[in-house]
Amino acid sequence: NAGVTQTPKFRILKIGQSMTLQCTQDMNHNYMYWYRQDPGMGLKLIYYSVGAGITDKGEVPNGYNVSRSTTEDFPLRLELAAPSQTSVYFCASSYSRVAGGGRETQYFGPGTRLLVL
Amino acid sequence: QKEVEQNSGPLSVPEGAIASLNCTYSDRGSQSFFWYRQYSGKSPELIMSIYSNGDKEDGRFTAQLNKASQYVSLLIRDSQPSDSATYLCAPYRDDYKLSFGAGTTVTVRA
Numbered sequence: 001n002a003g004v005t006q007t008p009k010f011r012i013l014k015i016g017q018s019m020t021l022q023c024t025q026d027m028n029h030n031y032m033y034w035y036r037q038d039p040g041m042g043l044k045l046i047y048y049s050v051g052a053g054i055t056d057k058g059e060v061p062n063g064y065n066v067s068r069s070t071t072e073d074f075p076l077r078l079e080l081a082a083p084s085q086t087s088v089y090f091c092a093s094s095y096s097r098v099a100g101g102g103r104e105t106q107y108f109g110p111g112t113r114l115l116v117l
Numbered sequence: 118q119k120e121v122e123q124n125s126g127p128l129s130v131p132e133g134a135i136a137s138l139n140c141t142y143s144d145r146g147s148q149s150f151f152w153y154r155q156y157s158g159k160s161p162e163l164i165m166s167i168y169s170n171g172d173k174e175d176g177r178f179t180a181q182l183n184k185a186s187q188y189v190s191l192l193i194r195d196s197q198p199s200d201s202a203t204y205l206c207a208p209y210r211d212d213y214k215l216s217f218g219a220g221t222t223v224t225v226r227a
Contacts, residue, residue, distance in 0.1 A: 042217030
């Protein structure tokens with residue numbers, strides 16, 4: 001299993017440009033997440049999905065959109081990029097959301113480093 | 118008050134010593150507790166999970182949980198240079214969202 005894969009690894013955007021960050025998992029996990037990590041900070045949840053066709057906002061959704069047409073894929077769309085969106089973006093997935101059984105463990109992709117100038 | 122607070126680093130320990138990492142959390146509804154290790158420029162990697170009060174040992178790692186005190190810790194025994202990384206504490210409740218601390222950076226000096 002490749003686990004969680006993300007593309008691209010690194011991207012430079014100009015202010016106002018748009019792009020899509022790709023995320024794919026091959027573990028048949030129902031739950032998928034997008035986080036951003038700013039330097040010296042913990043990860044903050046942007047959006048999450050509990051299954052194909054179902055998405056919901058996390059802590060910091062402004063400026064982003066997501067879709068989930070398949071179990072495997074969960075792309076993150078940035079519209080009108082701003083310098084505040086300079087960050088490292090991590091996609092994660094888990095089998096379950098129920099706490100305590102271990103299947104709620106979230107597994108992370110390698111990340112996409114985004115620089116908005 | 119931050120949701121998750123970890124002891125500020127960086128924490129420098131000599132090789133072979135014990136590194137002690139602390140974490141307090143504010144949400145009493147948290148049920149699962151995870152420790153992730155993150156090497157510089159890499160993604161978080163799960164190293165320990167704990168669900169019940171007490172200690173849980175896995176190799177050189179020991180996690181301790183005290184829900185009444187809203188406290189979780191991680192001990193790294195016989196620290197190795199490969200343990201040099203940032204350690205993220207992440208409590209979880211039954212609502213999808215992991216709450217991450219800012220992390221404690223550990224440097225193991227030879």
